[in-house]
Amino acid sequence: MGSVFLGGPFKALVDADGVMRPAERARLEAIIAGLEAAGHKVYNAHRREKWGAEFLTPDECTRLDLDEITASDVFVAFPGSPASPGTHIEIGWASALGKPIVLLLEEGAEYAFLVRGLHTVAPVTYLTLTPGEDPTDRIVAAIDT
Template identity: 70%
Template sequence: MNTEARTRFETLIERLEAEDYQVYNAHRRESWGAKFLTPDECTRLDYDEISASTVFVAFPGHPASPGTHIEIGWASALGKPIVLLLEEGADYAFLVRGLHTVADVTYLTISDTESLADEVITTVNRLARNATGS
């Protein structure tokens, strides 16, 4: 993961945690690539963490991240509200672009990291309130 992408992830995680959200993130869990888990370990942990989540937030990736696409599928099958962070002008899989027709998906376009973090917080707060009925 390049420095810009890692900074984007870390900024979003810090902002969400400052709002008292528990953030599950495989990249952080695996020390940003320094301590990979086995396929059996990471698959089970990712699935369990998505199952326990109130809102699922993801960068589908450009080029596509196969693991993230599996996680997006799990989140939609589990009925989780989903926030997908898309790069402006990038091309995404048809099923990512059309996912909103079968799941609760909010698409946010990535601009600068700070304004993106603000948009993500606002969106996650709204979706979490709706999901918990408060």
């Protein structure tokens, strides 16, 4: 199988104690576990930075994210609503690198025009998720096609 960079909002999901909110962490952990069970190597900044307990410096995380996106076969992300600035930069890198992209959109949420129109300039699969849905099987199906 291949490698996947899984991105999404981070700092906005970390509370004052430096801990990522449990529901969002559990969702990402389930996706990571499912991708790894399907044989994929997963790059993920949330896990790398201990779910907010060990944030890297801007210089460190910027370089690592770009290196890991470059090394990945597929880029998968929650763009965030409201938009996650860091994730949007990663989406730009992935599209500029020509990576296949899977964007995980929450049903009923608003997304930037450039996210909604990205498929016109990059290989994008959009998966619209219902509230509380575990998208792991749909992600695996999308990237293993």
